[in-house]
Amino acid sequence: MNFYAKYIKRIQDLLIAFVMCIVLSPILLIITILVKVKLGTPVIFKQNRPGLNNRIFTLYKFRTMTNMKDKNGNLLPDEQRMTKFGEWLRSTSLDELPEIFNILNGDLSWVGPRPQLVKDLVFMNKKERQRHKVRPGLTGLAQVSGRNNIDWDEKFRYDLEYINNITFFNDWKIMFQTVHKVFCKEGINTEGLVTSEDLGDYLLRIGRIAKKEYLAGLEKSEQLIKHQKK
Incomplete structure (x- = not known):
């Protein structure tokens, strides 16, 4: 890495x-109250994500969906649990x-x-996993180049392009572009989907992997999470 x-x-x-x-503390407090009133608790959505050197960490977000379940106790599809308020937050x-x-605890960079x-990690090839040689970011080159509305091949291309050219200028350029993207509300979701498409689902849909390989990948991701929690 450079200096x-x-x-x-x-x-x-x-x-x-x-x-x-410090600057955003009033906004954080207001959103916390609104989420609790409109969506319930817990206010913070926690999810396992692979970070630097594939180490799994807990990512924090404000929740955007309800916990509505069917008669069998299974969570309903995303589109049925997403609320107008949740869509606005996203x-x-x-x-x-x-x-x-x-970012403060070192799991993320800006x-x-x-x-x-984690279930995306198991479907990445050796070259694609090189993206984990650096600390992941709250935003990145892929996000300002299409956010969620570009396919996985493009995301990986942008990720690898970034890690090979990490500079002060590029980081600040991406941060300013991110602010523009957020205000313009560009590329929030994958076209035709409420939430972005998982890598395994993408590879299965375009025929790069078979159903058997897909199911094996899901099982492997669950084992990785269980191993991390021990």
Whole structure:
């Protein structure tokens, strides 16, 4: 890694995160109250994500969906659990504000490859997993180049392009572009879907993997999470 990536980037992340915690504290409090009233508890949605060197960490977000279940106790599909308020949180990216605390504890950087799901990790090939050589980011080159409305091949191409050219200028350029994308509400969801498509689902849909391989990947991801919790 270059001097900026090795010595400056982490210090910069911490300084910005401390300032943002202070500046955004009133907004964080208001959203916390609104989420609790409109969606219930827990207010914070926690999810396992693979980070630096494939280490699994807990990502924090404001919840955007209800816990509505069917008669068998299974969660209903995303589109049925998503509320207007939840859609607004996502469209404004306010649901991602708690990730500032992930930046403070070192799980995230402000800029880097966006942390995907554990069940996405198991479907990545060796080259694609190189994205985990650096700390993942709250935003990244892929997000300002299409956010969720680009396919997985493009996401990986942008991720690998970023990790090969981490500079002060590129990071600040991506951060400013992210602000523009958020205000313009561009590429929030994958076209035709309420939430973005998982890598395994994508590979199965386009025929790159068989159903048997897909199910084996899901089982492997569950084993990784269980192993991490021990």
